[in-house]
Amino acid sequence: MKRRNFIHTAALGAGLLAAPIPIFGKNIFVEELLNPGMDVATKKALADVALNTARGLGATYADARIGRYLNQYVFTREKMVQNTVNTESFGIGIRVIANGTWGFASTNDVTPDGIKKATELAISVAKANSKIQTDDVVLAPVQGYGDVSWKTPIEKSSMSVPVSEKVDLLLEANARALENGADYISSALFSVNEQKYFASTEGSYIDQDVHRIWPTLNVTAIDKASGKFKNRQGLAAPMGMGYEYLIPDKSEEIMGAGGVVLYRNRYDIVADAIASAKQAKEMLTAKSVEAGKYDLVLEPNHLGLTIHESVGHPLELDRVLGYEANYAGTSFATLDKLEAGDFNYGNELVNLVADKTQPHSLGAVGYDDEGVKCKKWDLVRNGTLVNYQAIRDQVHMIGQNESHGCCYSQSWNDVQFQRMPNVSLEPGKEKYSINDMIKDVEKGIYLVGRGSYSIDQQRYNFQFGGTLTYEIKNGEITGMVNDAAYQSNTQEFWNSCAKICDKDDYRIFGSFFDGKGQPSQVSAVSHGCSTTRFNGVNVINTGRNI
Template identity: 75%
Template sequence: MKRRDFIHLAGLGIGASVLPVPLMGNHIPAEALLEVPIDPVKKKMLADVALNTAKSIGASYADVRIGRYLNQYVFTREDKVQNIVNTESFGVGVRVISKGTWGFASTHDVTPDGIKRATEEAVAIAKANAKIQKEPVQLVPVQPYGEVSWKTPIEKNTMAVPVSEKADLLLAANAAAMENGANFVNSALFMVNEQKYFASTEGSYIDQDVHRIWPTFNVTCIDRAKGKFKSRQALSAPMGMGYEYMDGRKEGKLDGPGGLTHYGKYYDIVEDATAAAKQAKEMLTAKSVDAGKYDLVLDPNHLGLTIHESVGHPLELDRVLGYEANYAGTSFATIDKWESKSFNYGNKLVNLFADKTQVGSLGAVGYDDEGVKCKKWDLVKEGILVNYQAIRDQAHILGERESHGCCYSQSWSDVQFQRMPNVSLAPGNETYSAKDMIKDVEKGIYIIGRGSYSIDQQRYNFQFGGTLFYEIKDGEIKGMLNDVAYQSNTQEFWNSCAKICDESDYRLFGSFFDGKGQPSQISAVSHGSSTTRFNGVNVINTGRNI
């Protein structure tokens, strides 16, 4: 999926019909989502069937993933529940190296015989592929971890919360929007539980229980006399949390500039929907922006998408090497730029890092899908490109002795490959708030929330819109603007970074359905930042540039 999640899942209006097929699985009753997973002892026994079979027929390496993927989606519109979807996908994927070449096969027959047949098929595929393989696969070492487990640190399992309670909450948000002037509103709640077991011939048996949640909505207000309408989507961030995210606790909330509420660790969907209706009405009469150079104050809920496209994707090593050229482009950040050890990605304020361990993030797991313990590492240090994102069969290209731990597969039936980890901008070191930042701007625009965007195939030249835009003049917010988008290129943009708020303002943005690869797979990833200012950025008027 993409095109900004298919225009925010087609306005959420057509429910599950737009969802990627791998997320669907088999439809099951809601209570089946709480069935007890297979015991790790049995998983180990089944995994050993694959590992022993692979070694006995000539594989030099093998790993097996036993996966149970659970999804629940609730869709509503105004005062009605549109759809409730409960799915389960269960099966086994086996990946091997034979004669220096990868082979992969999968099966939904989770029995010793079914796994044995899939393993034999994977080895046969590897041997067939070896006839055209030019260089043997090189895996950097990984520590064998024995039998270990990891679980998303949740307080409330989303699957255990009654569907009626979830639907009632969405309908309450819809009602709040309608009571405050919305003409139309639809909302949705996406919940995912990945129960994943990994084992390899190198001695790891890893059991993981991963949870993610994404509440969202879209509110529309109409001026019938003028034939105009404006929409405002939710300012929630999808998170690697349980249902506690929906508690609306005040902890983690920030009172932003202009009286705007920002959501930190917890989210209040009713409060956000109320504000959305009022802001959508305000957009109908807001003035159109004058094109020109502005200092941009970017909220983390907006900046996360810019980080995703201008940093996360161009620093994927497989993209840099050209493996993604046919589907999603290449990267301007080529190997020679990294080898120079002096390539200026941004100015000295800019420190960008990858981290698969950030608590609450979408990408947080204990171990990746080839059994590597996850970690944090630098991508851009004080403005200089210092690293990429690489997995076991890529790390040797960078002269590194271990994988970065960012290998992922969307399901048991798809082969794992390099996927973007959480990529974030480090906060500033000085005590400095978003309100302080506004006071320091003479002519600027404050941008909140994601919007439409465009970026070239090398992830260099781009244009980004947003959800809410506010004019800043002489240190104060003067009112709302319409038709705002900014244009720049990746280097110019990150070199225009002028100030970053401190850690107290640090928040996560997320992408729940990030697409990559052929055949395409989706993954979920977060991007953290504090409110950040970029000086002298070119702003266009999208209403006058159609």
Template identity: 80%
Template sequence: MKRRNFVQYAGLGAGALLMPSLFMGNNIPEQALLEPGMDKITKKIMADVALNTAKSLGATYADARIGRYLNQYVFTREDKVQNVVNTESFGIGIRVIANGTWGFASTNNVSQDGIKKATEKAVAIAKANSKIQKDPVKLAPVMAYGEVSWKTPIKKDFKEVPVSEKVDLLLSSNAAAMENGANFANSALFMVNEQKYFASTDGSYIDQDIHRIWPTFGVTAVDRVAGKFKSRQALSAPMGMGYEYMDGLDSEKLEGPAGLILYRNSYDMIEDAAMAAKQAKEMLTAKSVDPGKYDLVLEPNHLGLTIHESVGHPLELDRVLGYEANYAGTSFATLDKWKSKDFQYGSDIVNLVADKTQPGSLGAVGYDDEGVKTKKWDLVRNGILTNYQAIRDQVHMIDQNESHGCCYAQSWNDVQFQRMPNVSLEPGKDKYSIHQMIKDVEKGIYIVGRGSYSIDQQRYNFQFGGTVCYEIKNGEIVGMLDDVAYQSNTQEFWNSCVKICDETDYRQFGSFFDGKGQPSQVSAVSHGSATSRFKNVNVINTGRTI
């Protein structure tokens, strides 16, 4: 799964047919989602089989992850249900260090005999690998937490909500779009429950119950006479929440410019679909942008993708070191820039933080997949590059002795490795609204939602588009624009940030399927920000040819 698929999945028609093969697990009936999994006492017994076997074979460290992964996906188009997918995956992954080298094996035979055989294989792999490894693995110390638990603080479990209710919501959203001028509409709900148990020879036994949800849609309006069509995707954000995200129990809507309704903490899918259809129709006659320099006012649902690509990925330590180059390369943010302690990643109002504890975020967990308690830390403070993202066997490379707690595996049968935590732009400290920001712009463009994008192999030079774009003249929005994309490089772009709205405008964007590694794995991650203004950025017209 490529990273950019999380943008492309807005076009869901073909995706409905691909779901069973994209996500590991066996198809199960809906009611099986509610069946209890293995109890904690049995999990501990089984995990100890792995740990004790590893130690008896000479491993100096071992961890075991027993995972039960439950997924439900619902797809519709116009007035039809395209697909409903329920899957379950259950097994154990065992990671060891023997002769100073990693080894990993997994099995879905979660019996004492099956676990012993998998552990023997993991140790044998480590010992074989040690013959060619030059430097032994160095693990940062971690606290032994004993037996602890953590759960996403949900109010409504998606597994307890009938599929019929979810289908009704999606079809109602499609109908709202069609009633307001859309010619085509499709929609989907992605719901995930990870039940994970981690145990290690360091003395931790950690049970976690993690929930995520993503409602999304795509609507298209067609001008058959002109032979044109325009699409508008959902302004929803994937969240680390329960089904209450769809109920509006904690409804909070922000009135944005140009009649936009922006969502936080809950999501009104039907309302957004109706608004999307009207905007898609308006796009058909929107003015094509004149290329040039503009002040950009970037809404959080849009800015999150820019943060993801220009901050999140280039500050992954394995990319910085050149150990990881899959999915768009390594990083320009090399160690010499960090060691200088004065590399100006952005302007002095730019504060970018990594945070695995952020409530409601996709990346929120109590402990990572190495048993490290999660936390928040600075990546960029007052514009200066201050840190990276690193796990237990990496932090010594940047002269640190504590893991950042950002290790993750997409499943029990994948080895855990460094993954992006939630990476967010802190809101401004002074009270400042999006409406005030618009008034302060003489010549600019307000960009909402994600569009097509590209970025180079060093995560430096890039181009981003949006879902909906509006022209700003003399402090007022004067109309919709088409064919908008902006070009910059990471350092130039973040140094052009001149104003950030306050916390009342702070919202999260999310990636449900962020790809990395070879073999590839996906993870879920959020990026929070408030609406921000960037000065004098180069805008191109994507509809014109040279």
């Protein structure tokens, strides 16, 4: 192996060790992140090569996605920079319907000749598949939008911020954590820019520029006498924003219960690092929770994950139909439950919506990856199941004729398929704060942030823990506890919903790398909610052998 290749591979490996994340593309120099890339007129001309070739070979439908995917990851630990990774992936994916069947091919040879060959291959794949497929693909109609564009509404591109500035911020957070009692701390910043161009034989030419950002940290405090240690993860949610997310704004500040300082649409990584160190030390001496029935007060950074697992995944139509059974399971929310029209998902307080247009969310785009204009729709209304998440070739299976606009591919090199949109719990309608909620609890547990979790293959029975756990007695938080997790099933849990804070407490949780499909792909998705109370939920002690 050449020394240059060894350094490239070793550097990439170090980054992966720092965080188990998928990294696509080739390593590039940091200044190449600011290269504007291919102009829109050239993309349109090249996309037309694919569309015209497909038509000429008998395709009844074709789409082409030219994608440039930029990633920057900065990793630090204590006083050191562990690694920086800058990658670029560029190519075109071509999807066709021929003989009533899908075919797909891709190439990084984005020239007329390269695109023509890839399109011919996609047609060949479709015709080969048609020999064993019994039913033709049925696509819901969608209008052609002509030449349109969409961009994440950012104030400052993270890619334009010097690496040195990002490193300084992360190292400052590390230093402040160490000053306040942390024994170890690691921090990182992930920045993503997807430059995507979509064209179809239905007349759409859609150019989109999508930005996402995710700062992370993990603090460890050790009791040197006993050798015991506790970890406290950062409370940042990944967001569909630019670097402005890391610039604190006091107007965005929300004071959580237990003195936990939180923000809406902003994140102060230095303040969180200080709090992480202090709270990790507090965990070392906190008592272990007593198992039993409690009223749970769940803040958005925690409840978002429960929404993701107990609502987002089971209401994906391909999972309901069994297409994901070999990899990620099926769903308890089967078709007969939707058809009945009265399936009780939760009580009347529970309104869960899917929304690909939600500002600052990870899933926000103007159009999905098959050219459908994105929208908001109901999944559960007043506790009743009313819909799933479905794309163009699925909605006819549930008697609908309009795609929900939630098709996505992680890159130009992968075929697009149904992915979870942002799935969120609507806030309460009456004025009600988190402090009001705490005062109304006699015996409860307040959970902040995500911890361990487990859920069965039908997304029904589950167990969740948090980053920080506080005990509530007689309307007051009495202190931190360890080893708490709650157990329930999806229907029981959402029927125990007792109160939801109003829109002033509404915040977004996010999953930057949500896996699905074979071959596996990742996507980014957010879940919004306000702090919510669930009454009479079973809390177990995870630190004791039972």
